[in-house]
Amino acid sequence: MSSKKANGHDTAPQKLRSRAWFDNPDNVDMTALYLERYLNYGFTLEELQGGKPIIGIAQTGSDLSPCNRHHIELAKRVREGIREAGGICIEFPVHPIQETGKRPTAMLDRNLSYLGLVEVLYGYPLDGVVLTIGCDKTTPAMLMGAATVNIPAIALSVGPMLNGWFKGERTGSGTVVWKARELLATGELDYKGFIELVASSAPSTGYCNTMGTATTMNSLAEALGMQLPGSAAIPAPYRERQQMAYETGRRIVEMVKEDLKPSDIMTKKAFINAIRVNSAIGGSTNAPIHLNAIARHLGVRLDVEDWQTYGRDIPLIVNLQPAGEYLGEDYHHAGGVPAVVAELMKQGLIEEEAMTVNGKTIGANCRDAKIMDPNVIKTYDKPLKAHAGFVAMKGNIFDSGIMKVSVIDEEFRKRYLSKANDPDAFEVTCFVFDGPEDYHHRIDDPTLGITADSILVIRGAGPIGYPGAAEVVNMRAPAYLIKQGVHSLPTMGDGRQSGTSGAPSILNCAPEAAAGGNLAILKNGDKIRVDLKKSRVDVLIDEAEIKSRRKALMDAGGYKYPAHQTPWQEIQRGIVAQLDQGMVLQPAIKYQHIAQE
Numbered sequence: 239m240s241s242k243k244a245n246g247h248d249t250a251p252q253k254l255r256s257r258a259w260f261d262n263p264d265n266v267d268m269t270a271l272y273l274e275r276y277l278n279y280g281f282t283l284e285e286l287q288g289g290k291p292i293i294g295i296a297q298t299g300s301d302l303s304p305c306n307r308h309h310i311e312l313a314k315r316v317r318e319g320i321r322e323a324g325g326i327c328i329e330f331p332v333h334p335i336q337e338t339g340k341r342p343t344a345m346l347d348r349n350l351s352y353l354g355l356v357e358v359l360y361g362y363p364l365d366g367v368v369l370t371i372g373c374d375k376t377t378p379a380m381l382m383g384a385a386t387v388n389i390p391a392i393a394l395s396v397g398p399m400l401n402g403w404f405k406g407e408r409t410g411s412g413t414v415v416w417k418a419r420e421l422l423a424t425g426e427l428d429y430k431g432f433i434e435l436v437a438s439s440a441p442s443t444g445y446c447n448t449m450g451t452a453t454t455m456n457s458l459a460e461a462l463g464m465q466l467p468g469s470a471a472i473p474a475p476y477r478e479r480q481q482m483a484y485e486t487g488r489r490i491v492e493m494v495k496e497d498l499k500p501s502d503i504m505t506k507k508a509f510i511n512a513i514r515v516n517s518a519i520g521g522s523t524n525a526p527i528h529l530n531a532i533a534r535h536l537g538v539r540l541d542v543e544d545w546q547t548y549g550r551d552i553p554l555i556v557n558l559q560p561a562g563e564y565l566g567e568d569y570h571h572a573g574g575v576p577a578v579v580a581e582l583m584k585q586g587l588i589e590e591e592a593m594t595v596n597g598k599t600i601g602a603n604c605r606d607a608k609i610m611d612p613n614v615i616k617t618y619d620k621p622l623k624a625h626a627g628f629v630a631m632k633g634n635i636f637d638s639g640i641m642k643v644s645v646i647d648e649e650f651r652k653r654y655l656s657k658a659n660d661p662d663a664f665e666v667t668c669f670v671f672d673g674p675e676d677y678h679h680r681i682d683d684p685t686l687g688i689t690a691d692s693i694l695v696i697r698g699a700g701p702i703g704y705p706g707a708a709e710v711v712n713m714r715a716p717a718y719l720i721k722q723g724v725h726s727l728p729t730m731g732d733g734r735q736s737g738t739s740g741a742p743s744i745l746n747c748a749p750e751a752a753a754g755g756n757l758a759i760l761k762n763g764d765k766i767r768v769d770l771k772k773s774r775v776d777v778l779i780d781e782a783e784i785k786s787r788r789k790a791l792m793d794a795g796g797y798k799y800p801a802h803q804t805p806w807q808e809i810q811r812g813i814v815a816q817l818d819q820g821m822v823l824q825p826a827i828k829y830q831h832i833a834q835e
């Protein structure tokens with residue numbers, strides 16, 4: 239089969255990878271073995287040896303994964319598209335990752351799911367793959383796997399849930415929980431009312447309808463060029479979602495013929511586009527972890543500083559909860575990702591020549607996209623907030639952390655950042671918790687003496703300390719402070735934060751306490767200085783004191799964290815990188831483009 243790459247370059251005639259299994263005269267014994275079992279499935283010889291691309295559907299939907307469960311239906315339309323375009327379809331299960339159901343945290347399993355996908359894509363007769371994405375970690379796990387193996391791959395989003403409603407107001411999944419827990423803490427809601435309010439936010443199948451990690455990562459998969467244009471935002475139950483599934487199936491067959499691979503699409507330029515789109519949509523603080531991981535598996539250099547360099551000054555233009563008011567359906571009707579990209583393009587902020595899965599550049603795909611509802615997607619000149627990207631923080635407590643400045647609200651700004659002498663910095667007193675359980679037990683204890691001038695610090699919540707890194711840094715203030723009108727305190731930690739939370743935390747701090755970071759030596763009462771202009775967070779103690787505390791900690795055997803509960807927790811803890819390095823499995827990153835070897 240000869241082929242022409244979508245970028246116009248002719249490539250050498252392609253031999254389908256699956257022929258090595260099913261039509262290999264040099265190894266007839268193995269060919270016979272491979273063939274008889276797939277013939278046993280019901281395929282005919284003509285199907286398996288007729289030169290048709292064999293396309294996998296990596297199925298992330300299951301009864302354990304309600305967010306992605308609709309993919310079981312969508313896969314039927316994907317199959318029809320694959321058949322229509324002359325391919326053969328083989329659907330296979332992916333290790334489930336349900337964000338809200340997996341203990342201790344779904345992030346523990348992102349790398350496990352990645353490993354599983356790599357083995358399937360590498361070890362079975364697949365020429366291309368449809369990656370079914372949706373719930374938070376499913377998107378990065380699938381893209382990381384495709385990056386490592388580097389066979390033609392296209393992502394299909396399951397789509398967001400319909401908008402949630404409660405008493406005439408939009409309730410957004412995840413985001414409503416943070417509000418509801420405050421109302422429960424202050425007694426304004428009882429347990430039943432709390433559950434009712436939270437459940438209202440999830441009215442249909444699909445991923446979270448807020449701009450949490452799911453909407454973020456699905457939007458970024460499109461901005462990276464890995465989904466068909468306009469795919470990310472279509473709500474799960476809409477008919478267009480089914481149609482997109484069919485088109486995705488058709489397109490992957492063409493991609494195999496064109497030999498259009500993840501490494502042709504997810505270039506540095508594509509990542510720069512994704513970083514800028516992330517700021518414009520008000521994307522999750524989990525995005526840098528996941529995109530840095532995907533980049534590392536491709537061998538593309540990307541680090542936390544890139545997020546500040548390319549993203550910090552981009553304004554927030556998408557008015558979705560938690561930073562704004564609207565939800566997923568509104569985002570789709572307003573134009574979704576193409577409208578956001580087009581708005582950034584007008585400012586010269588999109589690397590237009592970045593290739594996408596449809597064989598065209600992102601510039602060609604999005605140039606004519608329009609904002610259909612200016613309340614939901616604002617213009618660049620009249621944004622929701624200026625400078626909406628992340629600030630890459632460092633200092634004497636950690637080497638790398640991030641802060642989402644776009645979610646700093648007026649109350650917070652007034653209390654901490656309105657000092658006339660230095661409007662970009664504040665000093666606060668720290669209260670330290672060791673892991674989420676410690677925090678939950680003690681936060682409402684009035685004898686701790688937490689005041690409006692405190693910063694809540696959580697440690698033991700990173701990739702090693704709390705295996706997988708807990709989403710806990712957005713700690714709510716003590717109930718007695720909320721009652722006094724102090725709705726949020728500054729927070730900091732070596733864990734992550736849910737993308738559905740609007741808290742301006744300093745998070746993803748690396749190295750974590752359990753990996754030798756100085757979070758481990760903080761004590762209650764230490765003064766912490768946060769300087770947004772200089773991007774620094776420092777504990778105001780001198781170097782000698784830091785040294786002596788470190789020595790005392792090491793003499794006591796280092797920072798203690800809970801025992802492993804499962805084999806995978808132990809295995810991952812031994813080889814996992816820190817959050818600034820994408821929390822990848824360190825031995826895995828040297829395996830690049832392995833299908834081509």
Ligand code: FES
Pocket residue numbers: 305336337338372373374411444445446450452
């Ligand atoms: Fe699955 Fe939010 S919990 S998408």
Ligand code: MG
Pocket residue numbers: 337374451709735736737
């Ligand atoms: Mg989450």
